[in-house]
């Protein structure tokens with residue numbers, strides 16, 4: 001913007017050399033009076049321009065003085081700042097420019113006036129938007145805080161109520177009452193369990209929270225209640241009939257191998273395996289487990305070097321229940337190709353009798369199934 005103005009003014013300065021040329025031409029005896037006259041008109045024009053220039057000289061010097069500073073620096077930030085300052089100077093230059101002595105057409109004048117008011121309009125708009133943006137930003141921060149404290153409140157509430165309800169659900173008559181009188185509430189509850197459990201594992205599978213975490217306690221409470229609901233025949237029947245219930249069972253199977261090694265995951269896995277065991281007690285439930293490839297999860301659990309004896313026993317119990325009286329060739333094939341039979345054979349000589357007995361039964365059931373398919 002300032003570049004073109006400078007070039008234009010420098011061009012005018014060059015015009016003053018015409019005065020010397022005029023003298024030279026006048027002194028040349030061969031020059032015609034017509035040539036001298038043409039030069040005189042040029043000189044008159046130049047003089048009127050000189051008047052304009054004198055009035056702007058002050059501003060111009062200021063303007064030119066700044067230029068080396070603008071280009072002297074490589075710092076882009078400083079430069080853009082200087083350009084801004086420079087823009088102001090150009091503006092001042094225009095303001096002081098004696099418009100009356102310049103041949104500016106009316107159209108141009110109008111255009112400048114329009115642009116100026118437009119510019120002022122935009123400036124006001126920018127100021128307004130900047131203010132609005134700042135206010136919106138403060139509002140976002142405030143709402144973030146509010147959401148955080150509300151979610152902390154909800155989770156604490158859930159953890160406390162979960163703890164109490166889990167204790168209550170230990171009494172079979174309470175679960176019976178729920179199922180016979182408040183079945184729709186159990187449906188709503190399973191819908192919440194299905195959503196919460198998935199979100200919890202997704203959030204924490206890479207960095208599991210400590211057992212003191214309220215979200216962890218909340219999820220533990222939910223799973224504990226489902227475990228006790230599934231302990232009764234009516235409870236597991238409802239669990240595998242309700243769509244939220246079946247989706248939750250599928251999540252148990254799918255997400256268990258994804259849980260990291262952490263103090264809290266052992267208790268969580270124990271509840272998960274108990275639910276799977278209880279569900280396998282129902283024929284429909286057992287078929288659902290086999291359709292969902294429960295053998296992948298059990299194989300992972302048995303192969304896991306970090307698995308405790310208790311965890312191994314729980315896995316063997318589910319496997320025992322799943323392999324009992326298998327008759328569908330598809331399921332037999334899936335189990336035999338997935339379950340580490342050699343490992344279970346080693347377990348048959350474990351010190352703990354409950355482990356060795358469970359392992360012996362699993363081996364027996366698997367061998368029996370193998371015979372059927374041959």
Ligand SMILES: *[C@@H]1O[C@H](CO)[C@@H](O)[C@H](O)[C@H]1NC(C)=O
Pocket residue numbers: 024028029030031
């Ligand atoms: C005088 O003018 C003539 C024609 O305009 C030109 O050819 C000649 O070189 C000029 N002489 C001087 C000394 O400028």
Ligand SMILES: *[C@@H]1O[C@H](CO)[C@@H](O)[C@H](O)[C@H]1NC(C)=O
Pocket residue numbers: 103105
């Ligand atoms: C001003 O400009 C117009 C056209 O742009 C031209 O016709 C007129 O002669 C100019 N006047 C002067 C004093 O130069």
Ligand SMILES: *[C@@H]1O[C@H](CO)[C@@H](O)[C@H](O)[C@H]1NC(C)=O
Pocket residue numbers: 162163164166167220221224
């Ligand atoms: C309930 O909370 C207590 C104390 O926080 C804890 O020791 C216990 O394991 C919890 N029990 C259940 C069933 O959630």
Ligand SMILES: *[C@@H]1O[C@H](CO)[C@@H](O)[C@H](O)[C@H]1NC(C)=O
Pocket residue numbers: 169170171172224227228231
């Ligand atoms: C309820 O679940 C707990 C484990 O969460 C278990 O120890 C208890 O035996 C269960 N009660 C019934 C009636 O199944």
Ligand SMILES: *[C@@H]1O[C@H](CO)[C@@H](O)[C@H](O)[C@H]1NC(C)=O
Pocket residue numbers: 183184187188190191241242243244
């Ligand atoms: C199963 O749970 C859903 C909520 O996900 C509920 O709307 C539905 O009524 C329940 N089904 C039965 C049979 O209770």
Ligand SMILES: *[C@@H]1O[C@H](CO)[C@@H](O)[C@H](O)[C@H]1NC(C)=O
Pocket residue numbers: 227228230231232274275277278281
């Ligand atoms: C179901 O799970 C509970 C633990 O919550 C357990 O006490 C019970 O023995 C399990 N099995 C059956 C068939 O109920």
Ligand SMILES: *[C@@H]1O[C@H](CO)[C@@H](O)[C@H](O)[C@H]1NC(C)=O
Pocket residue numbers: 233236237240241281282283284285
């Ligand atoms: C298993 O659940 C189905 C419903 O899914 C039910 O019809 C059946 O009676 C249940 N069987 C047992 C043994 O509880």
Ligand SMILES: *[C@@H]1O[C@H](CO)[C@@H](O)[C@H](O)[C@H]1NC(C)=O
Pocket residue numbers: 191194195198199243244245247
């Ligand atoms: C179960 O939870 C998942 C999210 O983890 C959700 O997409 C799905 O709709 C839920 N299903 C039911 C029946 O509630």
